[in-house]
Amino acid sequence: MKKRDTKNRIFKAIQQFADEHGYPPSIREIARKIGLKSTKAVKVHMDSLAQQGLIEKIPGQARGIRIKQKLMPIVGRVAAGLPDLAFEEIEGHFNPIQWRNCFLLKVQGESMIGAHIFDGDMVVVKPSKEALNNDIVVANFGEETTVKRLIRTDSTFVLKPENDAYPTLTGEFEIIGKVIGVIRQL
Amino acid sequence: MKKRDTKNRIFKAIQQFADEHGYPPSIREIARKIGLKSTKAVKVHMDSLAQQGLIEKIPGQARGIRIKQKLMPIVGRVAAGLPDLAFEEIEGHFNPIQWRNCFLLKVQGESMIGAHIFDGDMVVVKPSKEALNNDIVVANFGEETTVKRLIRTDSTFVLKPENDAYPTLTGEFEIIGKVIGVIRQL
């Protein structure tokens, strides 16, 4: 059994354990999982993995392992059969981590269908007190939390829906955050 | 300062730490983070949180904390100012982990606008060779990878677009997976 092989198994074991338990494994847990009887052997391979940049290791800390964030592959076309997500026609990667510190707002109503945001969709909101002209924002208008497009008029900003059946909101409002994405679950 | 308040801060501290570091905090790290000088105090509150079901605690294990309520909180309404993402008006939580083993397909064309899927959107695809009647699926039709609705006719299955300007695809095709979500980045 080659060194690379063992190292590979250790990497996968770390991923799988973290996936199952919600926290990284200890060295001894890794050793047990892949059938090694020594902690040193595991440590050597882990140092190598860290060197390689596949994991990050925080020295001295229990379970101090950080796995490089898993990315979701974006594919444009699927060649044949199920896509082999390793090296198929991958156009890029989508990293959910860019949505850190964001929250989701469930959209009610049809006021933004012009922007392809429908009733029941969730918008990804990056909290912020400010936004730019033409951004789609989440704002508190009176007692209501609403999703609209922020538009600069001559003298002030207004909240404009993307649906002619809804009125533009003028007057006092408070910006809660900026909409940076849309999620829909089917 | 009330008990509930401290417990709340501990819960948020755990979330934040796990978010930043990739693994859960130790009790002493929590204590330091929220300004407590004793580990016992933290432990009591954590036991309470576990009792309450907000976290899971694995006794005796270093950093043996599993956060039940995971990443992105879904809110329906924002009360005032920025939302307090701990216990306020949270309707639920969206967990991107349910998209494990999925990939994203970038949609080209307008054939599914009736299902509110637009050009440039990404569909979340769960790989599978099979699907049910009326599911939205990704399939290979000839040389093309396409997103359509799977419809049972008298004798066979066809791929039906959600746009009258596009034709229904009949004949041989291979199902790649089922569409379980939509993502749009703004």
Added chain:
DNA sequence: CTACGGGGTAAACATTTGTTTACATATACA
């Protein structure tokens, strides 16, 4: 054959970390 280096074992060690015990402080309440 012999020396050497990769890869593993076994065991000892030092820290980190969860748990427990004893005590202090404060607040509500009879």
Added chain:
DNA sequence: TGTATATGTAAACAAATGTTTACCCCGTAG
């Protein structure tokens, strides 16, 4: 006022865990 309960501190303890040292096995180049 006095007491019970809740909350926190301080310290000791035990277990988990990362790190290190010494040694073994084994294939192989010289």
